[in-house]
Amino acid sequence: xxxxxxxxxxxxxxxxxxxxxxxxxxxxxxxxxxxxxxxxxxxxxxxxxxxxxxxxxxxxxxxxxxxxxxxxxxxxxxxxxxxxxxxxxxxxxxxxxxxxxxxxxxxxxxxxxxxxxxxxxxxxxxxxxxxxxxxxxxxxxxxxxxxxxxxxxxxxxxxxxxxxxxxxxxxxxxxxxxxxxxxxxxxxxxxxxxxxxxxxxxxxxxxxxxxxxxxxxxxxxxxxxxxxxxxxxxxxxxxxxxxxxxxxxxxxxxxxxxxxxxxxxxxxxxxxxxxxxxxxxxxxxxxxxxxxxxxxxxxxxxxxxxxxxxxxxxxxxxxxxxxxxxxxxxxxxxxxxxxxxxxxxxxxxxxxxxxxxxxxxxxxxxxxxxxxxxxxxxxxxxxxxxxxxxxxxxxxxxxxxxxxxxxxxxxxxxxxxxxxxxxxxxxxxxxxxxxxxxxxxxxxxxxxxxxxxxxxxxxxxxxxxxxxxxxxxxxxxxxxxxxxxxxxxxxxxxxxxxxxxxxxxxxxxxxxxxxxxxxxxxxxxxxxxxxxxxxx
Amino acid sequence: xxxxxxxxxxxxxxxxxxxxxxxxxxxxxxxxxxxxxxxxxxxxxxxxxxxxxxxxxxxxxxxxxxxxxxxxxxxxxxxxxxxxxxxxxxxxxxxxxxxxxxxxxxxxxxxxxxxxxxxxxxxxxxxxxxxxxxxxxxxxxxxxxxxxxxxxxxxxxxxxxxxxxxxxxxxxxxxxxxxxxxxxxxxxxxxxxxxxxxxxxxxxxxxxxxxxxxxxxxxxxxxxxxxxxxxxxxxxxxxxxxxxxxxxxxxxxxxxxxxxxxxxxxxxxxxxxxxxxxxxxxxxxxxxxxxxxxxxxxxxxxxxxxxxxxxxxxxxxxxxxxxxxxxxxxxxxxxxxxxxxxxxxxxxxxxxxxxxxxxxxxxxxxxxxxxxxxxxxxxxxxxxxxxxxxxxxx
Numbered sequence: 001x002x003x004x005x006x007x008x009x010x011x012x013x014x015x016x017x018x019x020x021x022x023x024x025x026x027x028x029x030x031x032x033x034x035x036x037x038x039x040x041x042x043x044x045x046x047x048x049x050x051x052x053x054x055x056x057x058x059x060x061x062x063x064x065x066x067x068x069x070x071x072x073x074x075x076x077x078x079x080x081x082x083x084x085x086x087x088x089x090x091x092x093x094x095x096x097x098x099x100x101x102x103x104x105x106x107x108x109x110x111x112x113x114x115x116x117x118x119x120x121x122x123x124x125x126x127x128x129x130x131x132x133x134x135x136x137x138x139x140x141x142x143x144x145x146x147x148x149x150x151x152x153x154x155x156x157x158x159x160x161x162x163x164x165x166x167x168x169x170x171x172x173x174x175x176x177x178x179x180x181x182x183x184x185x186x187x188x189x190x191x192x193x194x195x196x197x198x199x200x201x202x203x204x205x206x207x208x209x210x211x212x213x214x215x216x217x218x219x220x221x222x223x224x225x226x227x228x229x230x231x232x233x234x235x236x237x238x239x240x241x242x243x244x245x246x247x248x249x250x251x252x253x254x255x256x257x258x259x260x261x262x263x264x265x266x267x268x269x270x271x272x273x274x275x276x277x278x279x280x281x282x283x284x285x286x287x288x289x290x291x292x293x294x295x296x297x298x299x300x301x302x303x304x305x306x307x308x309x310x311x312x313x314x315x316x317x318x319x320x321x322x323x324x325x326x327x328x329x330x331x332x333x334x335x336x337x338x339x340x341x342x343x344x345x346x347x348x349x350x351x352x353x354x355x356x357x358x359x360x361x362x363x364x365x366x367x368x369x370x371x372x373x374x375x376x377x378x379x380x381x382x383x384x385x386x387x388x389x390x391x392x393x394x395x396x397x398x399x400x401x402x403x404x405x406x407x408x409x410x411x412x413x414x415x416x417x418x419x420x421x422x423x424x425x426x427x428x429x430x431x432x433x434x435x436x437x438x439x440x441x442x443x444x445x446x447x448x449x450x451x452x453x454x455x456x457x458x459x460x461x462x463x464x465x466x467x468x469x470x471x472x473x474x475x476x477x478x479x480x481x482x483x484x485x486x487x488x489x490x491x492x493x494x495x496x497x498x499x500x501x502x503x504x505x506x507x508x509x510x511x512x513x514x515x516x517x518x519x520x521x522x523x524x525x526x527x528x529x530x531x532x533x534x535x536x
Numbered sequence: 537x538x539x540x541x542x543x544x545x546x547x548x549x550x551x552x553x554x555x556x557x558x559x560x561x562x563x564x565x566x567x568x569x570x571x572x573x574x575x576x577x578x579x580x581x582x583x584x585x586x587x588x589x590x591x592x593x594x595x596x597x598x599x600x601x602x603x604x605x606x607x608x609x610x611x612x613x614x615x616x617x618x619x620x621x622x623x624x625x626x627x628x629x630x631x632x633x634x635x636x637x638x639x640x641x642x643x644x645x646x647x648x649x650x651x652x653x654x655x656x657x658x659x660x661x662x663x664x665x666x667x668x669x670x671x672x673x674x675x676x677x678x679x680x681x682x683x684x685x686x687x688x689x690x691x692x693x694x695x696x697x698x699x700x701x702x703x704x705x706x707x708x709x710x711x712x713x714x715x716x717x718x719x720x721x722x723x724x725x726x727x728x729x730x731x732x733x734x735x736x737x738x739x740x741x742x743x744x745x746x747x748x749x750x751x752x753x754x755x756x757x758x759x760x761x762x763x764x765x766x767x768x769x770x771x772x773x774x775x776x777x778x779x780x781x782x783x784x785x786x787x788x789x790x791x792x793x794x795x796x797x798x799x800x801x802x803x804x805x806x807x808x809x810x811x812x813x814x815x816x817x818x819x820x821x822x823x824x825x826x827x828x829x830x831x832x833x834x835x836x837x838x839x840x841x842x843x844x845x846x847x848x849x850x851x852x853x854x855x856x857x858x859x860x861x862x863x864x865x866x867x868x869x870x871x872x873x874x875x876x877x878x879x880x881x882x883x884x885x886x887x888x889x890x891x892x893x894x895x896x897x898x899x900x901x902x903x904x905x906x907x908x909x910x911x912x913x914x915x916x917x918x919x920x921x922x923x924x925x926x927x928x929x930x
Binding site for chain 1: 562563635636637638639651680681682683688692694695696697698702703704708711712713715716717719720721722723724725726727728730731733734737738787788792793845846847849851852884
């Protein structure tokens with residue numbers, strides 16, 4: 001499973017709970033050099049929630065409209081321009097636009113990525129040349145690039161699927177030679193196939209040298225099999241743990257993948273990090289996998305196994321269940337799972353067609369608010385709601401470190417989950433006391449816009465307020481601009497009463513005791529702390 | 537501490553209960569190289585180059601019994617063993633026959649051996665059976681970012697990874713923001729439970745001032761995730777907060793390759809962390825806050841194969857080792873009905889160390905003798921016993 005990595009998370013954000021110091025921290029910027037000793041550990045198999053332990057949810061808060069729900073589920077948070085777009089186009093046309101991701105021009109964003117995070121584009125030999133001194137630069141750039149795309153890419157559905165497959169085929173980045181290999185896996189496996197075909201994705205992952213290294217298959221040889229990859233291939237990548245394979249299948253699959261390895265540093269026969277099949281250490285005797293005879297005796301053994309697994313009904317069911325858990329709820333209805341599995345099978349693993357079937361289920365739109373956002377969605381949604389114009393202005397490179405720390409304290413740093421099962425996708429895992437407190441602290445990011453010089457994000461409350469100058473008017477303007485969904489009357493009244501006390505003004509009087517922008521930031525902090533913002 | 541029944545009055549929890557610290561070794565920790573069955577020649581045949589050498593004799597500090605010896609990295613635990621406050625249960629586990637980490641951890645945390653059965657955790661169910669001593673949010677806590685399945689079923693267990701950093705500072709408290717939050721998370725809001733527990737815990741933690749509680753008796757914790765978590769567990773236990781159960785994870789035990797190197801690091805971290813905790817909490821006889829009132833349980837999801845694999849590691853197996861520490865432990869012994877290490881190539885199950893002491897036996901005894909009693913039918917449904925391994929004092 002994982003290598004033994006133990007980094008301490010230093011108390012860089014200890015003072016996040018103090019509003020003033022937090023803002024100073026935002027403005028100060030942190031040196032990259034400091035990261036070397038401060039890389040945190042995220043998660044770590046620390047919990048293992050069951051599939052079905054989420055309590056039944058009966059929200060008592062007003063349901064958002066279907067367009068909002070679709071955006072909240074197919075993106076890293078509603079952006080006001082995209083909300084306008086989906087309301088104009090209609091849900092189906094909007095999703096088709098997102099599915100045709102290559103037609104959305106992102107050359108400007110990718111140019112920014114190349115400029116700001118160049119190590120994410122390097123080859124294994126290039127990265128090996130700087131290894132191990134470059135480990136932390138590679139890690140921070142990989143993480144920052146993932147966050148940057150989640151926040152600012154207009155290919156939002158594509159980025160959602162990139163995160164989904166990054167979890168499904170999880171590889172811990174800082175893990176032995178991982179920093180020299182994972183950037184290629186991210187480009188050539190995950191991003192290349194995220195909206196492609198599952199069979200091709202699976203084959204690419206099996207020959208991904210980052211995966212061969214992470215799950216020890218590069219050790220796997222006829223005289224001494226290593227079962228790690230074989231087991232996770234069936235348990236996590238394809239069939240699922242209840243997919244009907246036996247312990248003997250694990251051993252047989254391990255034999256099939258003997259000799260699948262990578263060119264190690266110094267190998268004169270090829271470039272470092274290339275996939276290579278070594279016949280001499282391959283077990284060429286016949287094998288039997290899931291009742292199928294495997295007789296090739298060469299690289300075709302493993303390829304045949306991948307084809308058997310990709311086409312197996314248990315794989316269709318497992319992938320469909322995970323997709324429905326992602327897009328619908330922790331306990332998705334069986335009818336939805338069946339429809340998605342059927343589309344997966346009949347399309348031979350075409351990911352777009354599988355998603356179309358999911359989007360066509362009644363549950364997809366009807367079950368709004370049944371999911372608890374994960375930290376990546378929460379964090380990106382904060383930026384997308386509070387600072388919708390940020391993608392249009394230069395993203396300060398030094399400030400990407402802020403997002404790194406923010407996501408690390410929330411426990412979902414990209415590529416940092418240590419075990420091969422990927423970050424959990426269940427409310428029971430994420431809605432913990434500690435997790436909520438850290439989200440509440442980050443809600444004070446809403447103040448960034450009113451402190452001169454703090455430009456991690458730029459919050460333009462004047463534009464949101466549009467002249468509103470009473471507490472009632474300001475509350476409604478901020479609900480509309482930041483939350484983009486209705487509040488129930490009691491909750492709204494509560495916020496108004498609190499502001500009346502805090503600001504010493506009546507709800508319908510022109511506010512003179514504080515700038516409207518300060519009231520706006522207070523309201524925003526409460527709104528993004530509330531259940532309204534964290535559900536999707 | 538060899539005599540039974542030395543329970544003193546703890547200021548905050550009922551007198552018939554110990555505080556339980558549960559440490560889960562994630563990744564399937566190897567037992568055979570931790571507590572070495574050096575009397576069994578098959579151990580050396582099967583483990584070959586990764587085997588741990590036998591002790592030189594009863595004078596060797598690693599020597600435990602004529603059958604077993606400690607891995608050198610576990611030597612910090614030797615004085616605790618010699619003081620009869622540490623028992624080692626060998627060839628133990630829950631007989632679930634699963635070799636997936638994720639599924640096996642789930643089953644062991646639920647206390648079941650089949651996928652069917654309750655989805656809550658064994659410890660959560662025990663806590664639900666036994667009435668809380670107060671309305672504090674601090675009855676059950678995981679020192680991590682997330683509530684483990686083990687505690688599922690208890691009322692709002694806390695999950696806090698950095699206790700001294702949990703809360704808002706004064707200017708935010710003064711703004712009324714937490715009160716507004718509390719009012720917004722009214723009944724019916726999907727995650728009102730943990731939200732309100734978080735707000736309650738903030739207030740209690742502020743009053744408890746954990747930062748002022750420093751290690752006693754010269755205890756020095758390793759600067760590792762486990763050491764840091766146990767340090768915080770000790771702060772909680774020594775504070776006024778009525779904590780009854782603390783869950784902690786120890787990560788990184790999945791040693792498929794280079795086991796001798798990696799397990800030495802993992803065992804050293806475990807031993808130094810446990811020793812620091814033991815010293816810090818202290819003998820405490822009569823004070824009500826010492827190790828007489830604290831029981832530590834260390835366990836894992838399953839063990840490793842008997843034989844080494846092709847990369848000087850071990851693949852997934854069955855039985856492993858559990859550690860029991862505290863004044864209520866019948867310590868100074870290795871509890872084991874040794875199954876032997878003979879591998880029959882025609883019987884796949886013989887590749888693994890077999891379970892001869894059901895982990896549920898040990899935990900049932902722990903709950904009955906040290907945590908005020910339990911209903912084993914609820915905590916471990918379908919488990920027929922035995923219900924004691926003579927591992928604890930009544």
